[in-house]
Amino acid sequence: MKRKMSRSEIVVKGASAILFVFLLCCVAFTAAYFLTRWFYETHPVSRSDFIVQLVNWGLGLVFLILLGFVGSIVTRPKQIIIWNEMMAALRRIAKGDFNVVIDQEGKYRGQMGEFVESINEMTQELRQVERLRQQFISDVSHEIQSPLTSIRGFANTLQREDLSREEQRRYLSIIEKETIRLSRLSDNLMKLTSLESDHVEWEKQRYRLDKQLEHVVLSCEPQWLDKELDIELDTEPCPILANEELLSQIWLNLLHNAIKFTPQGGSIRLSLKKLDGAARVDVSDTGIGIPRDDQQRIFERFYKGDKQRTRTADGNGLGLSIVHKITELHGGTVRVKSTPGEGTVFEVVLPLGDSVQ
Incomplete structure (x- = not known):
């Protein structure tokens, strides 16, 4: 990260630049003075003090310009080398090589150094984005490949003529579940894409969170009844x-x-409590439960953690x-507390909204 110069550093740099210009002027006008003095001593000509001073100043300006010109000629090859090096680095970045790092140790100073530092920061960010992109493609490919392999395998098995009606129904049921899994994966990817779009505005309305x-809970009744789970709902009125x-x-x-x-x-227990200007669910x-190491990463895309938690076929990580992104969009927070073998608690805190009393 680029460090901002302090006020004292800016003052020191400014004073150094003024001192350098002052020294150049002293050298140029001193040389002009001694040159004109030598000339008038060796060439007796009539002159007034005004003419002498005018010649001194004019000759001093000429020397100053010459010093600047000579300095630019001396430093120009170095500037050309520096510029060529930066252009070569930018061409590599344009071609997708984000491992470019311009070594600026002692070579670049001032605005040029800041420019080089910005290029290095840019390549670092692009390198991180490229790594995430490749990881995302790898994860999506892995998630798609698994159900496709199952569908292909059971479709080939169904072509056998010696299968019983019961076996056919079982294989068709598996194929149906895998297609539903693919559909859910596609659905979730589209949701994440929509949620992360900067151009989509999500309309908010006032409603009762406890009723929701x-x-x-009622919409999921078939699932928790099938596993004979005890469901407890503890809420209070919360617009x-x-x-x-x-x-x-x-x-x-x-x-x-x-x-x-x-x-x-x-x-399973769901509780809703009103806090100071917020609601906690x-x-x-x-x-x-979830192992401690996995708790730090469970909100990452496609992260499934412990294999025991992913033994079901319908999860895609x-x-x-999506939970984390929606909570973030609403200005809230989501946390997890879990002990392996005992259970898990997800805590979601959301602001009630300015117009909600």
Whole structure:
């Protein structure tokens, strides 16, 4: 990161530049004085003091210009080398080589040094973006390849003539689940793309957050009844100014995860509490928990952490990324607390909105 010069450093640099110019002027006008003095002593001519001073000043200016010209000629080859080096670096960057680092140790100073430092910072950022892009492509390819391999394998198996009706139905059911998995992956990728777009404005409206949580729990009733889970909902009236559709995605993702990773007969609890100008929603379960190392990365795209938590076929590691992004868009925070073997708590804190009383 580029360091901003302090006021004392700026004063020192300015004073140094003034002193350098002053010394050049002293050299030029001193040389002019001694030259004219020698000339008048060796060539007796009539002259007035005004003419002498005028000649001294004129000759001093000529010497000053000559010194600047000679200095530019002396430093020009170095400037050309520096410029060629920077142009070569920029051409490599334009061709996609983001490993370019211009060594500026002792070579570039002043504005040129700041320019070189900016180029190095730019290549560092581009290198990071390129690394994330390659990782993203690799993750997407891996997620797509798995269901496609299953679909291809079971489609080939279905071509066998000795399969029973029951086997055919089972293989077709697997193919259907894998296509649903692909569709969900595509859906989530589109959601993330939309959420990260700077050109999309999400409309907010006032509604009851507690009513929304009740509706989400009821919509997931078939899933938690199937696993015989004990669901507890603890809320209080809480109006909020937010995008209702986006917040619904948060609660659905968190509740689906809780149901997915909670064993048969476990329990899930959703609580809503009003804070000072904010609302806090906790989604807790008695599931398998998340290891401490994985808790730092679970909101990253495609990160699935411990294999035990990803044994189900319908996960793609994007749900919590969407939760984090929607919470961030609303100016809130999301945190996780978990103990392996005991359970997990996701805590979402959202501002109620300026116009919400």
